[in-house]
Amino acid sequence: MFGIDLLTGLICLVVFYARTSNGQCWSNSACIDAGQCSAKGGSSQAGLCSGGNNIRCCTCNNCMDATACSASGGTSYAGICPGAANIKCCVKGDGPSETGSYRPVNKMLTELADILRAAGLTVVEEDGWKTRGHRVMSSVKGILVHHTAGAATGEFPSKNVVKVGRSDLAGPLAQLGLGRSGTWYVIAAGLSYHAGKTIDDSIFGNANAIGIEAEATGTPVDNAGHKYWPEVQWQSYVRGVKALKEAYGIPTARVLGHREAAVPLGRKPDPNFSMDEFRAALG
Ligand SMILES: [Zn+2]
Structure with a gap:
């Protein structure tokens, strides 16, 4: 469920800026583009910038010396911190315990349709999907x-x-969709606004996680089993995610429901x- 992800969690910033910025x-x-801001580790606020709806005021929550950031395993991004040039926005690194084959891609995920088709799934490629996205995936x-x-x-x-x-939120809102018949719809190859703030944006944020929106009412809110989902759709969900995680080297533990990742x-x-x-079905 895509909700108002980008706005949620920014209430403190809104209050702060209302007092300090006079609307600028x-x-x-x-x-800058809200997706670029998110990828740089910043938080976006609407209504303070001219330009399109996606152009928003970006503020970093972790401005620090770039050398110190690097020493702690982080990555520094320029342009969204006040002060001297060495003060940049530091995004937490993966840390020394990081394992697995995933790596920076910094590109559009133009292989998505082929990955799903190779798993024997029915795939519909939406026009323009290979260039659709707010930016490349990190x-x-x-x-x-x-x-x-x-x-x-x-x-x-x-x-x-x-x-x-x-x-209130520009698309795409997910790279992939899953219809009730079990058919997959490839919508975007680039960064999509589906995650909002997560428990670890370096793994589950929009710049680093694939989002799949499966058609469902979502009611009743009952997380036991999958009895409210058509079996063909649920089985296809499992098969598609299994193919994706194997293609990108993602461990099963990093396949989360939005409700588990959202903060x-x-x-x-x-x-x-x-x-x-x-997850048990993913093997
Ligand atoms: Zn969701």
Whole structure:
């Protein structure tokens, strides 16, 4: 469920800026695409910048000396911290315990359709998907499992929203969609706004995790088993995610339901099936 991800969690910043900025971003150079801001480790606030709806005032929550950032395993990004040139936005590194084959990709995920087809799944490629996205993906370290909370009938009535977004949040809202028949829809190859703030944005944030929006009402909110999901759709969900995690070297433990990754906990309810059962099925 895509909700108001980008806005959630920014309440403190909104209050702060309301007192200090008189409605203007702290620096014109900090007016950047919200997805770029997120990828740099910043938080975006709407209404303080001119330009498109995606151009927002970006503020870093962890400004520090770039050398110190690097020494702690982080990556520094320029342009969203005030002060001297060596003060940059530090994004937490993966740390010394990081294992697995995933690596920075910094590209569009143009192989998505082939990965799913190779797993024997039915795949529909939406026009323009290979160039659709807010920017390139920084890496592929996690997979977030969602449901759309859409209409009660139809194959994939939420498809257009996932593709183009809403008035308050520009699309794409996920790279992949899953219809009730078990058919996969490839919507975007680039960064998509599905995650919002997560327990670890370096793994589960929009820049680093693939998002899948499966068509479902999401009701009742009951996470035991998968009894409210068509079996063909649930089996396809498992098979597709299994193919993706194997293709990108993602361990099963990094396949999370949105409700497990979103912070604060309880912010998101999706998906309404057992993620333990889902992960067990991934093998
Ligand atoms: Zn969601």
